[in-house]
Amino acid sequence: MALVAANLCYTYAAGTAYEVPALLGVDVHLECGDLLVIAGTTGSGKSTLLRLLAGLLQPSSGTVGLDGSSASDRRSRGRAAMVFQNPESQFFAESLLADVAFGPRNLGAQEPARLAAEALAAVGLDPDTFGDRSPFTLSGGEARRAAIAGALAMRAPYLLLDEPTAGLDGRGRRDVLLAIGRERDRAGVAVVTHDPEEFLPSATRVLALRAGETAFAGSVDELLANPSPYLEAGLRLPEVVMAQLFARDRGLPMGAIEFEPEAAAVRLSHARGARS
């Protein structure tokens, strides 16, 4: 049971004068419990890749399979839930509950209101207090989480998010990260971001794109062992990690690289002690 993409290629406006190749042969493998981070700078093809995985675009060549069926097949409808950038700009219903229930209702679910209430609870918005409120009265962080709940309510085995934390303040980002983390229990999650720092500590796999091609694909440990391809794709690692990498380059005997500053401090001071 996996979302598998093989040798995906996509060209915008193919055959016209405005042709733009966006993806040039990318592979993806996503299973329940995974957190796949798809990273790349603007124009690297990451948003295009997500749309292909969701079945919203047809690949120019290559395949996307959802548990054995093609992503564009009828059977795949609703199996990959997607959250776009700034999803809070898509609210339309009078009550939050009605808006979040839109997805499950369209897919013919038995109890859309119940699914909506559960999804709201899953993102930390109490359905009893928030359910009847107008979606247009929410704060930035609340609105973002509510929009994500709209996708969660669809109960799809694969959850695809495009820049879910962009534009939020610290607290908003933390709330969204928590909600995404909880979903991994029952879904495979893929997150597209131009700023992967906050997702790296919990990622199972990283896919870095550069001009439509795979610059790096592997686990976080593999990334930290050889960060050059990732960095050359124009991506940044957290400063705390970079400090440890610089120290390692200088010859300090660093063990594992830590994401948390306190743990990193312990490693660095031990390495410094071990050197002498």
Next chain:
Amino acid sequence: MWGPRRMRGPSSSEECGLIELHEVSVTYPGAERPALDRVTLTIVPGRTLALLGPNGSGKSTLARLCNALLMPTSGRVVVDGMSTVDEDTLWQIRARVGFVQQNPENQIVGTVVEEDVAFGPENLGVPVQELRSRVDDALAAVGLTGFERREPHLLSEGQKQRLAIAGALALRPAYLVLDEPTAMLDGEGRSDVLAALRRLRADGVGIVHITHHLEDVIDADAVAVLDEGTVAFSGTPAELLADPQAAETLGVEVPAIVVLAEALREHGVPVPRDAFTAESVAEAVWRS
């Protein structure tokens, strides 16, 4: 290039080029508590004031007081000697204090780049020949020379935001207030905008930079942290980060690298107080 050296003030008693907020309070109609409560701050040309604080702390309200978009409920706001409540000097103040919002898209009026930049001075009736030189200067200041005939919807988000800044610069302001200018930008757009702001500060523009990203304003001259309408901290970025835990309780997102530096110091590794980058911290560990 910009700034007070080129300005011709309206009043002869312009002895101090400053924006002064003196004991300013703002209570919105129907609100239970004031959005700003007796705030006193000064903005100086050629210096950057970083304004931090959680959402709802009053930062945007403060920004809008500076160019007379909003009037204080009590207290006064004075720009280069002109009070913002004075109707006669309203437009002079607006021309003196540029304002840039978060969403680049919704600040662009013109159908092509040069027409949008010219919008401000056109409103002031600036003669045609001077319009052209103002547009050229403003575009150069943000690095968009050559984009004159481009249509706005074909620009990247970072370019759009720089266009919005150019539109404000065309009025030759002495001050620039930016409300979370990089919130909707990715890495490249963000660094382009920040670079443009640094150049402007060097040219003598007084900048108020509202942001959640302390890394963006780590080299600011002054920092004010707002909390529920009052100034909870006022000082330099270094002073703020001298006590990271206190900063965190104020709602400031302390960069992880600063937490690392502090933790290293606790482990006995001498890391200088002004080490804010990965390189400088690694260097300090290596050298110790």
Next chain:
Amino acid sequence: MRIPVTFGQYVPVASAVHALDAKAKMGLVAAFTTAVFLVEGFAGLAVMACFVAAAIALARVPAMVALRGIKALAFLLSFTLVANAVRWEPATVSLVRVGPLALDGPGILDGVFFASRVVLLVVGTSLLTLTTTPVQLTDGLERVMRPLRAIGVPAGEVAMMLTIALRFIPTTAQEAEKIVVAQTARGARFDEGGPVRRAKAFVPVMVPLFVNLFRRAEELAVAMESRCYRGGEGRTRLNPAVMRAVDWAVLVTVSTALIAAGIAL
């Protein structure tokens, strides 16, 4: 996805007609329209048709593009023809009779005359939008409306509103597309059911679009006020469109010729 969006019918080509000031072209359209209505016979229509053909050639616009508007008029033209050609119990001689309805020689000629007039008007006036950018049109319109300020028409503000609307058309189109895709991803279908169901399906698109438009308007208003906008009075222009001698010359001579032909023929 940066595909250039061309608004309306503007054909970006360099020609003598493109180079003419928008106000001159508007004046010519007014003169042409007057002349076409003054004309009384087919000879006059033929002259007007030659004028339009010459204008199309000068504008270096492909003939097919210029004549595109006629297709949309098919119904109107047929109606005009039939309404004039078919008479109800005419007293005079007719060509064909079916019960009380008769197909009548002079009636057919009238029908053809009126229909041809419509075709000429549509093609002739479309040359204005084919050779003038929306911005040039808006600026020209503002200048032409300026005298109306004396009777309270806010010419400057109307022009500003038109300019802003034009500026946001591609942006709003992009946003509408994004919303449609996002709702589709939530299982919305826009191609199912009868007309009522399909109309309702667009509520999840129209509501967010309008909410965003209002938010946009608010932020834009703040931006405009911050940049000292205080109405249309006293504004200068970066690229002012000025009537040159050649614009006046063309306007006066061609208009006079057209009206004279209209009166004579």
